[in-house]
Amino acid sequence: MDGLVGTIGTAAAMFAGTNIDDIIVLTVLFLSARVGGVPRAWQIWAGQYAGIAALVAVAGIAALGLTVVPDDYVGLLGLIPFALGVRSLVTAIRARNAGQEASPVVATGLLSVAGVTIANGADNISVYTPVFRTIGPGPALVTVAVFAIGVAVWCAAASWLGSHKKVIEFVERYGQWAVPAVFMAIGALIVLESGVLGSGH
Template sequence: MSWSLLAQAAGMFAVTNIDDLVVLAVFFGRAGADRARAWRIVAGQYLGFLGILAASVLGALGAGLLPDPVIPYLGLLPLALGVKAALAAWRHRDDDDPGDARAAPGALQVATVTFANGGDNIGVYVPVLAVAGAGAMSVYVTVFLIGVAVWCAAGWLLATRAPVAEALSRWGHVVLPVVLIGLGVAILVEGGAFGL
């Protein structure tokens, strides 16, 4: 296991979950000092993220059935999701409604929001896991599960730090499309898709 693989897994988790961090902060803010509600949020986050991981691993294993020359074209998934996120950010640039963030912070509600918000995660994780191999895939999954705990702690901290939560809420929608588009292009280029 190399440090670069750990860093890549941690970085991928962070950039694909920036939006989730804001949602978690809102959920934790609504939970207030109620520890039982806070633990339900953590349980829901893990449940939703386990769904994302299951879909990603199954998708990656299915992608393993594809011929090798086709694999680099999976980079089109995060690229398309990045473009879609950029268009959505542009369309909703003047909106103040946090949407799903207003849901009651029960475990199933948090899991549903997490999974529904994880389409970009799945689109990014599938092509990366498809080319990673079993050993690297287990590293990614482990780092991602640790990342969920870190994200929950960070979400709780953000819920108590209004200026930080406001900054993430303001710029998270810009960072995500840029990263997804960059990741999609990197997968396409590294795999030699389109003769790149």
């Protein structure tokens, strides 16, 4: 029993520690859904689950000794949210020049949400891999189950954070500029923190 409680506690701490920045991304996505209508809430939930599942799968494969993506190149995934931010910013500029209102939409569906989740959590693989390598199949399944619960908690928390009237009013007023800026900043941070630009590749 102590072993199970310890595994659950470790998994919960690991999930929270490696996905704290996802709260920001998810909150922005839920705000975008409320203000602009896309992506839909179910697409955010499904995309987050798909993204985390992909990260866990890659970590599991890596734990078996197979390198799926060289560490030096993982940081390049940061170009995904950066590119989505740039695209949204360009759309906002075009809409402003045409005298129209632009909704703060960055990710438009399940796949783009999953892509942002994977990019934002690419560094998680380096944390998950040694853990999966050292624990047995039973604890690994418990860990994955805790992660699944963690995703639900994260999505619910982000949805709640994104439901406040003042926040929604802010996004309605400045979202077409603020939302792309957030995604561009996240993408840039992923690339810079990975060290891929200075790796000589």
